[in-house]
Amino acid sequence: MTAATTIDSVDTVTVDRGPAEQDAILDIRNLQVFYSTPTGDVRAVDNVSFKVQRGEIIGLVGESGCGKTTTAMAILRLVQPPGRIAGGEINLDSVNLADLEGDDLRETRWTKLSLIPQGAMNSLNPVMRISSQIKDTIRTHEGRISNRELKERILQLLQLVGLPSRVYDMYPHELSGGMKQRACIAMAIALDPVLVIADEPTSALDVVVQRVVGETLLDVKERLGVSMIVIGHDMGLMAQLVDRLAVMYAGRIVEFAPVESIFNEQFHPYTQLLIESIPSIKEKKPLKLTEGLTHDLRTHMQGCIFQLRCPHVMDICREENPPMRALRSRHETACHLYDDDGVRLH
Amino acid sequence: MSELTLGYFLRRLGMWLLTIWIGATLIFTIPRLAPGDPITAMVERMIQQAGYIENSADLIEAWRARFGLDGPWHVQYRNYLLSMVRVDLGYSLANFPARVTDIIGRSLPWTLGMVSIATILSFCAGNLIGALMAWRRVPAFIRNILPVSLTFTSIPFFMFGILLISFLAFKWKIFPAFGNYGRGVEPGWNLDFILSVLHHGLLPVLSIVVTSMGFWALGMRGMMVTTDGEDYMILANAKGLRSRRIFWFYGIRNSMLPQVTALALNLGAVAGGSLLVELIFGYPGLGYFLYQAIISADYTVIQGIVFMLIVGVATAVLILDLLYPMIDPRITYSKGQA
Numbered sequence: 289m290t291a292a293t294t295i296d297s298v299d300t301v302t303v304d305r306g307p308a309e310q311d312a313i314l315d316i317r318n319l320q321v322f323y324s325t326p327t328g329d330v331r332a333v334d335n336v337s338f339k340v341q342r343g344e345i346i347g348l349v350g351e352s353g354c355g356k357t358t359t360a361m362a363i364l365r366l367v368q369p370p371g372r373i374a375g376g377e378i379n380l381d382s383v384n385l386a387d388l389e390g391d392d393l394r395e396t397r398w399t400k401l402s403l404i405p406q407g408a409m410n411s412l413n414p415v416m417r418i419s420s421q422i423k424d425t426i427r428t429h430e431g432r433i434s435n436r437e438l439k440e441r442i443l444q445l446l447q448l449v450g451l452p453s454r455v456y457d458m459y460p461h462e463l464s465g466g467m468k469q470r471a472c473i474a475m476a477i478a479l480d481p482v483l484v485i486a487d488e489p490t491s492a493l494d495v496v497v498q499r500v501v502g503e504t505l506l507d508v509k510e511r512l513g514v515s516m517i518v519i520g521h522d523m524g525l526m527a528q529l530v531d532r533l534a535v536m537y538a539g540r541i542v543e544f545a546p547v548e549s550i551f552n553e554q555f556h557p558y559t560q561l562l563i564e565s566i567p568s569i570k571e572k573k574p575l576k577l578t579e580g581l582t583h584d585l586r587t588h589m590q591g592c593i594f595q596l597r598c599p600h601v602m603d604i605c606r607e608e609n610p611p612m613r614a615l616r617s618r619h620e621t622a623c624h625l626y627d628d629d630g631v632r633l634h
Numbered sequence: 635m636s637e638l639t640l641g642y643f644l645r646r647l648g649m650w651l652l653t654i655w656i657g658a659t660l661i662f663t664i665p666r667l668a669p670g671d672p673i674t675a676m677v678e679r680m681i682q683q684a685g686y687i688e689n690s691a692d693l694i695e696a697w698r699a700r701f702g703l704d705g706p707w708h709v710q711y712r713n714y715l716l717s718m719v720r721v722d723l724g725y726s727l728a729n730f731p732a733r734v735t736d737i738i739g740r741s742l743p744w745t746l747g748m749v750s751i752a753t754i755l756s757f758c759a760g761n762l763i764g765a766l767m768a769w770r771r772v773p774a775f776i777r778n779i780l781p782v783s784l785t786f787t788s789i790p791f792f793m794f795g796i797l798l799i800s801f802l803a804f805k806w807k808i809f810p811a812f813g814n815y816g817r818g819v820e821p822g823w824n825l826d827f828i829l830s831v832l833h834h835g836l837l838p839v840l841s842i843v844v845t846s847m848g849f850w851a852l853g854m855r856g857m858m859v860t861t862d863g864e865d866y867m868i869l870a871n872a873k874g875l876r877s878r879r880i881f882w883f884y885g886i887r888n889s890m891l892p893q894v895t896a897l898a899l900n901l902g903a904v905a906g907g908s909l910l911v912e913l914i915f916g917y918p919g920l921g922y923f924l925y926q927a928i929i930s931a932d933y934t935v936i937q938g939i940v941f942m943l944i945v946g947v948a949t950a951v952l953i954l955d956l957l958y959p960m961i962d963p964r965i966t967y968s969k970g971q972a
Contacts, residue, residue: 403869405869410865428873
């Protein structure tokens with residue numbers, strides 16, 4: 289690909305995205321989440337910025353401990369001590385969630401943004417019926433509603449996610465893993481939020497159920513036009529579900545692009561290794577991405593965060609932190625290996 | 635969710651009967667394993683006191699027949715079980731004309747009232763303190779004060795009882811040192827009597843509650859910390875539920891389950907432990923009379939009271955067993971389900 293065509297496409301897309309930019313439902317700027325430890329702060333999320341458009345599904349991938357779930361918990365303001373939001377803005381519908389406290393925060397939760405939790409197995413209160421757990425959410429935020437109206441609404445929600453109405457009176461232990469996850473999805477959309485965060489919605493489910501849950505999510509998104517952030521390791525689910533994919537490494541986003549674009553062409557060496565490590569049935573590939581070499585997250589790294597594991601590390605990588613740059617249309621990467629047009633320098 | 639079925643109830647009732655039968659059999663067996671027999675021992679004691687009793691051998695024979703202690707053991711056992719079924723516990727050896735059932739009938743309500751109130755208070759207060767200690771949203775200064783209320787846990791309750799008596803009853807004379815109600819108060823449903831009962835019962839109840847609630851608090855704190863780490867607690871917060879609702883319906887509701895099991899397991903200890911309290915406070919309940927019976931070797935009264943304790947604990951466990959599936963839906967009434 290030549291430099292000229294790349295510039296063209298960047299230009300056209302920038303024009304296209306003019307109105308879309310204003311329609312960003314979530315705008316995260318320089319988000320920092322630190323965990324304090326006796327030997328210093330662990331920078332779990334460090335200067336993460338991204339936007340989610342209305343009705344868009346963003347995927348967040350990366351290895352365990354890279355800060356995916358911490359980012360999600362920060363958006364929900366659920367970072368538990370010793371963790372804290374150390375800086376940045378989380379603008380949801382032009383309200384900065386990072387500034388909200390007390391009842392303002394409580395009332396924003398679930399009405400504006402909801403969570404489909406990781407491990408739906410334990411995410412439902414085992415001593416309450418499914419219906420009661422959806423009821424208490426609706427009642428807390430909407431005040432008194434007649435039982436009949438409430439029941440009708442909950443049955444509709446269950447139907448929307450493909451659950452039979454008998455689930456209404458059931459307890460969590462009477463449901464299968466996939467049914468529990470779908471009950472969680474029903475709960476997440478009960479108050480018609482603008483943003484749903486799904487934290488590994490398909491982990492611990494078998495492949496068929498994974499597929500069903502993925503389709504349920506897509507279906508819900510299409511019907512309600514809700515925006516989603518989907519966190520996960522499952523590249524198959526990501527390809528099926530998301531519009532844009534963000535690759536995180538050591539608390540930062542290193543590559544952010546439309547999902548087709550990123551599966552076609554990866555710029556960041558970490559993304560390349562990540563995509564290469566997807567198992568293939570056709571060939572046995574050696575694993576190139578090794579574990580356990582991430583730098584100490586307590587120290588502020590001079591230069592690029594991936595330098596210790598990068599196969600193409602250069603001198604500049606040890607000195608200067610690469611900024612996020614659009615190397616293709618809407619395809620942003622933080623890497624010194626390329627010039628502004630996405631041409632590899634070395 | 636399966637409803638309470640007759641089958642489940644009958645199975646539990648069967649367990650209840652089995653427990654009582656085994657208890658009754660042990661009560662029957664153990665004294666008979668000991669050398670000598672109570673009648674001879676008593677007559678010998680009387681001989682020591684009086685110097686000489688005429689026809690002591692005849693007397694012993696007659697009394698043995700009167701108390702059903704003659705005849706082969708299986709006949710004795712059959713008669714014993716039959717009398718248990720008829721709730722006829724025989725006569726007191728030490729105070730002969732008095733029937734054991736009368737002694738128990740007089741003292742049981744006092745023990746039942748005092749111990750059950752003390753147990754319920756201790757269970758509720760202890761669990762609440764423990765839950766608050768583990769609840770991060772409680773202000774730190776309250777969470778730091780709470781453990782102070784548990785310092786008395788390491789003191790045996792009878793020592794604490796003596797402490798209460800010496801300060802509150804003897805030194806400052808705020809509360810009576812012994813008894814269940816004041817002299818000159820007419821028993822019945824009148825205010826004076828009720829106030830007097832409360833006034834007398836407060837110290838024994840206090841000594842049990844203060845020294846035993848730490849047990850519940852520590853268990854509850856551990857459970858609550860575990861529960862607080864569960865995924866459904868994170869989701870409850872994300873749902874924007876009010877803090878109180880999360881605390882009671884998500885936190886305590888789930889942490890309670892093992893505590894209720896512990897309560898059922900501890901009822902025996904609670905009943906046994908109250909005996910010493912009654913003794914110290916001169917509270918005329920089962921424990922007080924049990925002590926009197928033990929020092930006067932009144933076997934029939936000992937047997938009767940121990941039997942009543944067994945029935946009481948078995949009944950309480952039966953009730954908890956019937957309630958348990960209601961508080962934990964994962965435990966079902968029906969057979970063969972997980």
